[in-house]
Amino acid sequence: DVWVHGGGFATYHQARKERFARFEELLRRWEEEHARLKALVLRMRQQAANSPDMANRYHAMQTRFRKFEEAGPPPEPPREQDIRMRLRGGRTGVRAVTCANLELTGLMKPFDLEIYYGERVAVLGSNGSGKSHFLRLLAGEPVEHTG
Incomplete structure (x- = not known):
């Protein structure tokens, strides 16, 4: 996943922290929606068992839930890395x-x-x-x- 920071280096670290916070927020929202849809499917299954009129709505909700799960959660954020370069040759590139x-x-x-x-x-x-x-x-x- 490529990310371009449009600002300068002075604002890069703060923007990166905010980006990681957005990843966490997206995952939290996806998990909440997943739990809500799952509960709705279970409730509609019970209603469809009691009322044949609810069967079509139950099947539609199953399809919606399946497509939601197939789409999957948002992408995981890139992992934090601590990269240190050790270059030899004191004035290399200068x-x-x-x-x-x-x-x-x-x-x-x-x-x-x-x-x-x-x-x-x-x-x-x-x-x-x-x-x-x-x-x-x-x-x-x-x-x-x-x-």
């Missing part, structure tokens, strides 16, 4: 680009660079210094380089 001793052949001297997720980077240099070649390399295009 570093976006790492350049070690990178040299664009004939354009740039070797340099080291680390760019982290979320950082803004400007590539500056004079005409012909290799800015476009560097960006093409980052884009995955074939560019002569070492490092």
